[in-house]
Amino acid sequence: xTSSERESTRPTPSRSICSASARKAxxxxxxxITGGFxxxxxxxxxxxxxxxxxQGNVDRIAISGTGGSVWxxxxxxxxxxxxxxxxxxxxxxxxxxxxxxxxxAKYSTLVAQINAATTVEQVEAxxx
Numbered sequence: 465x466t467s468s469e470r471e472s473t474r475p476t477p478s479r480s481i482c483s484a485s486a487r488k489a490x491x492x493x494x495x496x497i498t499g500g501f502x503x504x505x506x507x508x509x510x511x512x513x514x515x516x517x518x519q520g521n522v523d524r525i526a527i528s529g530t531g532g533s534v535w536x537x538x539x540x541x542x543x544x545x546x547x548x549x550x551x552x553x554x555x556x557x558x559x560x561x562x563x564x565x566x567x568x569a570k571y572s573t574l575v576a577q578i579n580a581a582t583t584v585e586q587v588e589a590x591x592x
Contacts, residue, residue: 477587485578485587492592493571501563503536505548505555510536512556519560526550526557 498515512518513535525532531550537543548556574590581587 477581477584481584481587482578482581485590486575489571489574489578489590489592493567496592497564497567501560503556503559505552505559506536506546508539510538510546511541512536512560514560514563519564522553522557522560526553 500511501514502509503512504510512522518535522534525534525548529550531548531553533545534548534553534556535543536546536556570592574592577590578587581590
């Protein structure tokens, strides 16, 4: 059997296999997005939660232009509801959006790889 004959006998990925792989990548993307991100808006790196409630709160505080308190953890993982100036909240928001967009771009790349796969092995090789 030639290599091209072996290639033609490999199973092609079914729609359900591709859909399952895309759902797995989507779930991983969502978990990563809501798992928190880093920002140095306060001068040093802090971890900020990024669940949907916190995303909305950061957006509302940034839009208000007044600054406000935002939950964050320092490098020792000590969490506080820390006061942020309007400029600091704006930076947290920018960092959050950049983080989310990076994760979504990664997800988009993985979906493109799944869609381009011609074998089950190629689909199964796509991992977050």
